[in-house]
Amino acid sequence: MSDVVPPLSNDSATSSVKRGWLDQRIDVVGIRRTLLDREVPDRLTWWHTLGSAAMTAFLIQVVTGLVLATFYAPTPDHAYESIQYVQREVNAGVLLRAMHRWGASLMVVFVLAHMIRVFSMGAYKYPREANWLFGVGLFFLVLGFGFTGSLLPWDQKAYWATQVGTSIAGTTPWIGGAMAKMLKGGSQLGAATLTRFYAFHVLWLPVLFAALLLLHLMLVVRQGIAPRTDVLEDKAPKRTSDPVYPAYYGTAYAASKHTGVRFWPDIIAKDVITSLVVALAVLILAVTVGAPLEPPADPSDSSYIPHPEWYFLPFYQLLKLFPGSMESTIAVGVPLLLVIALLGLPFFDRGSRRNLLHRPGSLAALSVLLGGSALLVGAAVRDVQPTIAPETGRQLSSAERAGRALFQRQCLGCHVVMNKGGDEGPALMQIGAHHTTAWLHSFIEEPRRFHPNSRMAAFGSPVLSHQEIEEVSRYLATLRGSPGAEITPQIHDTFPDLQKSDGAAGATKNEKSASTNARKQPTQ
Numbered sequence: 166m167s168d169v170v171p172p173l174s175n176d177s178a179t180s181s182v183k184r185g186w187l188d189q190r191i192d193v194v195g196i197r198r199t200l201l202d203r204e205v206p207d208r209l210t211w212w213h214t215l216g217s218a219a220m221t222a223f224l225i226q227v228v229t230g231l232v233l234a235t236f237y238a239p240t241p242d243h244a245y246e247s248i249q250y251v252q253r254e255v256n257a258g259v260l261l262r263a264m265h266r267w268g269a270s271l272m273v274v275f276v277l278a279h280m281i282r283v284f285s286m287g288a289y290k291y292p293r294e295a296n297w298l299f300g301v302g303l304f305f306l307v308l309g310f311g312f313t314g315s316l317l318p319w320d321q322k323a324y325w326a327t328q329v330g331t332s333i334a335g336t337t338p339w340i341g342g343a344m345a346k347m348l349k350g351g352s353q354l355g356a357a358t359l360t361r362f363y364a365f366h367v368l369w370l371p372v373l374f375a376a377l378l379l380l381h382l383m384l385v386v387r388q389g390i391a392p393r394t395d396v397l398e399d400k401a402p403k404r405t406s407d408p409v410y411p412a413y414y415g416t417a418y419a420a421s422k423h424t425g426v427r428f429w430p431d432i433i434a435k436d437v438i439t440s441l442v443v444a445l446a447v448l449i450l451a452v453t454v455g456a457p458l459e460p461p462a463d464p465s466d467s468s469y470i471p472h473p474e475w476y477f478l479p480f481y482q483l484l485k486l487f488p489g490s491m492e493s494t495i496a497v498g499v500p501l502l503l504v505i506a507l508l509g510l511p512f513f514d515r516g517s518r519r520n521l522l523h524r525p526g527s528l529a530a531l532s533v534l535l536g537g538s539a540l541l542v543g544a545a546v547r548d549v550q551p552t553i554a555p556e557t558g559r560q561l562s563s564a565e566r567a568g569r570a571l572f573q574r575q576c577l578g579c580h581v582v583m584n585k586g587g588d589e590g591p592a593l594m595q596i597g598a599h600h601t602t603a604w605l606h607s608f609i610e611e612p613r614r615f616h617p618n619s620r621m622a623a624f625g626s627p628v629l630s631h632q633e634i635e636e637v638s639r640y641l642a643t644l645r646g647s648p649g650a651e652i653t654p655q656i657h658d659t660f661p662d663l664q665k666s667d668g669a670a671g672a673t674k675n676e677k678s679a680s681t682n683a684r685k686q687p688t689q
């Protein structure tokens with residue numbers, strides 16, 4: 166297509182040299198010079214290829230996503246079927262779907278790794294503050310892709326994980342209701358939600374993502390790749406906000422590039438190798454682990470326990486650590502803090518030190534963040550409840566299961582179930598045979614309503630929320646003796662307070678409990 170490509174050394178004379186047809190029109194040589202022949206700092210590390218890794222995963226998502234979208238039907242009646250169709254009838258359909266799923270996970274991995282690399286090398290500092298912001302935007306869009314994409318198969322996991330996700334959004338003060346409604350396209354999770362999530366997943370997010378990615382890459386090319394940290398620490402002014410810093414940076418950065426190392430052909434090999442490794446990893450995971458498809462979504466099956474995608478696990482687990490009354494504060498506060506911290510980072514942190522080891526504050530912050538997330542994921546993995554509860558021998562509903570987890574945390578210290586627990590209180594292995602959920606709820610909320618001298622503390626709000634007490638009560642109601650040795654229920658509930666004072670619980674009973682009791686009314 167081009168007969169004469171002017172050699173690069175003739176740069177200044179290009180216009181006078183005969184150029185190819187295409188080149189005359191779109192300046193192929195110019196493009197090549199900016200993208201490939203650009204000089205880069207020498208001694209770049211493998212860590213510098215993590216951005217390419219994330220982009221490779223993204224390209225895999227684009228290609229596999231385009232094919233999947235060709236077959237997908239975004240309605241509750243047909244979504245699941247259309248996925249089954251892809252798996253059964255489309256060539257390599259199973260592989261395609263599994264690659265899309267693993268590509269998504271690996272993309273999150275590499276975006277996070279790339280961000281950690283940029284953070285650790287101080288590459289978000291002058292002059293790359295804006296590009297850090299674009300990167301943060303891309304990170305949140307990736308999470309958006311994950312959240313919207315997980316609903317699309319319309320299987321049990323998809324439905325219930327989205328149910329949890331949207332209800333967490335719904336706990337936001339003031340705007341929560343509107344936000345949940347906006348996400349779901351109505352008050353229920355249904356056809357409107359699926360249409361909406363699909364539109365986000367294949368239109369809104371890709372358009373936004375492509376725009377930000379373009380800006381991100383344009384800046385990488387314009388500003389050049391951030392060099393190794395030592396290059397920019399030698400004799401640097403203390404702060405990047407120092408008026409002489411830009412001049413210092415210009416000289417130091419130029420010096421790091423004046424070694425004649427070019428993107429092509431000197432360092433591109435590293436990026437190509439990384440990209441191949443990523444593609445191979447996606448392929449191997451897709452073939453060996455695959456992508457499960459659970460039974461179709463059943464909105465009436467509340468016994469299903471949703472597990473969020475791994476990258477939402479730390480957040481999900483964090484929410485579980487706090488009592489219900491604080492949930493909305495955490496649900497909103499933590500993401501908000503994260504956004505502020507990430508967006509504000511290049512503006513709060515104006516020190517000129519770049520190497521993480523020379524920035525104790527940053528090192529501590531990163532360790533706390535990563536260590537904390539690892540602990541939370543560990544706890545989440547440990548918290549996974551068996552599908553069949555050993556003490557009842559049957560599958561528990563999700564409320565009962567939540568109650569079981571709460572019981573193990575709050576009550577096992579004093580009560581024995583399945584030969585485990587403390588002996589300060591009575592064993593509860595048969596409690597469900599003697600009391601109804603309503604009685605149990607009332608008792609747990611305020612034991613002194615029933616036993617004026619109870620040694621068991623009241624678990625009413627703020628210790629446990631109304632919903633949590635209900636969950637614990639429902640769990641206890643399932644306990645009727647060990648599996649196989651169940652006893653026939655003989656309920657003997659009495660509600661002293663309710664009968665005596667028509668709901669003015671315990672207010673007149675005894676002074677000692679009156680103070681803890683007054684704010685709490687029985688709810689039945």
Ligand code: HEC
Nearest residue numbers: 575576578579589590591608609612616619620621624637
């Ligand atoms: C500090 C120890 C302690 C803790 C913690 C504790 N309890 Fe109790 N619980 C007792 C004692 C002691 C009794 C005996 C009755 C009384 O003193 O009122 C009791 C009684 C009960 C009873 C009534 C049993 C019956 O047959 O009448 C139930 C139900 C119960 N506890 C449930 C719970 C639940 C649920 C939790 C956790 C949310 C819990 N307990 C936490 C000490 C405790």
